[in-house]
Amino acid sequence: MVLALPDEAATAALAARLAPLLRPGDLVCLEGELGAGKTAFARALINALPGPREEVPSPTFTLVQTYPRDGLEVWHFDLYRLERPGEIWELGLEEALVAGASLIEWPSRAGGLLPEERLVLRFAHAGAGRRVTLEPHGAWAGRLTELAG
Amino acid sequence: MRVLGIETSCDETAAAVVESAAGRGGRILSNRVLSQLEEHRPFGGVVPEIAARAHLDHVDRLVAEAMAEAGLGFAELDGVAATVGPGLIGGVLVGAMTGKAIAAVHGKPFVAVNHLEGHALTVRLTDGLDFPYLLLLVSGGHCQLLAVEGVGRYRRYGSTLDDAVGEAFDKVAKLLGLGYPGGPAVERAAAGGDPARFALPRPMKGRPDCDFSFSGLKTAVRQAVEKAVEAAGPLDERARADLAASFQAAVAEVLQDRAARALARFAAELGRPGPLVVAGGVAANRSLRAALAEVAAAAGAVLVAPPPGLCTDNGAMIAWAGLERLRLGAADPLDFRARPRWPLEELSAPVPEPAQWEPAQ
DSSP states (O other): OEEEEOSHHHHHHHHHHHGGGOOTTOEEEEEOSTTSSHHHHHHHHHHHSSSSOOOOOOOTTTSEEEEEETTEEEEEEEOTTOOSGGGGGGGTHHHHHHHSEEEEESGGGGTTOSOSOOEEEEEEEETTEEEEEEEEOTTHHHHHHHHHO | OEEEEEEOSSSEEEEEEEEEOSSSOEEEEEEEEEEOHHHHGGGTSOOHHHHHHHHHHHHHHHHHHHHHHHTOOGGGOSEEEEEEESSOHHHHHHHHHHHHHHHHHHTOOEEEEEHHHHHHHHHHHHSOOOSOEEEEEESSSOEEEEEEEETTEEEEEEEBSSOOHHHHHHHHHHHTTOOSSHHHHHHHHHHTSOTTSSOOOOTTTTOSSOOBOOHHHHHHHHHHHHHHHHHHSSOOHHHHHHHHHHHHHHHHHHHHHHHHHHHHHHHHHHSSOOOEEEESGGGGOHHHHHHHHHHHHHTTOOEEOOOHHHHSSOSHHHHHHHHHHHTTTOOBOTTOOOOSOOOGGGOOOOOOOOOSSOOOO
């Protein structure tokens, strides 16, 4: 599924549709070059979940930030600075994958260590705005039909 | 009063001993910093596992060196302070456990220090500055403006909505192929460049609040690089220098605008013009410092910046923050938990009561 995200409002609208689908244990991978809109989407998604308004700064230096939302803890990872995949275990990934919903930027840095069951959002520049490709893996294929509806 | 400080929250392992001077300010008896930069350089960034392991490998030795250089035994300390957050949890745990163990073994009070408070109070160690002052904290992971009204008393005026300034420098360095660490690399390249060649945005400039945003600026640099490559092939040295200079000029103008707003608010609320304090790794950038000095002067305020070696992460600032808390009678239990996320505004002010420990003469 390819969606145009011409502006911030479109990003927020997509986040608002995806947020109700998120469950503990979910893995959402955010791919795309520097400046493609990965963190902007993560910010929109976290704030689309019920709970107080959160600032969501880039986790590039902190590597991971957690956001307790009503009924769901979101773990926002940025693996940009990782070189060896094994380093991801130090960030608390195991706990995140069991207890929370994980949003992971630069997931390729984790090598093959992330579970196959995932939703991949691939962001790219499209004129002044962005374009996003949604790639469901495993059960996400079925779950995404809710999104389309 | 003499305090040992331990810092392991990011890419430096550091230990230091400071003592309070008669009157204001303090004295650094030792300040050992082992930068893991060389180990990180091949990776183009700070690598967390390497950081945690290296902290573990080096922290005991650095503490021993700091104590030896200060010429003190543990028994002569008035307390032990360690960073317990915010930061990479693996590294933070190494320093926090080391500090707690030393405190427990030698029967000294332990202070759990917020890394950002270390940066915030450094100018009181180096310059004996009185409260209140306006703090611009700019580093790889942080970008915020705060009114500092006392130990543990911080009011945030604004912060970044997305990327920190240091992060923007690192990412721009990467886009321009300038290497790591990005701050010094961009500053060097910018020195010979034309800051007017590339028109880059000044995000947030003119907004009534004191917030920052650097993500759009990073994207604009990326687009400028792509356009330049399309027009003339791979970037030559000239283009790199001009892009670096244009980026740095944009950052300087944004920092000036935001700091000017904060200075006005500070003056209105606290009835005095600054001083404006700039701290954090990015404060080492001379061109940004000069830009901030201008804006401070225009507001009738002085700009105070710690020496570059105390702008980047170090143990002396942690020891000093611990000392400031101890002399107000505050210490922390040994089961104080490390906190990966710990905003300054969540800190509490120590209850102002007489110190429980006799200050060293």
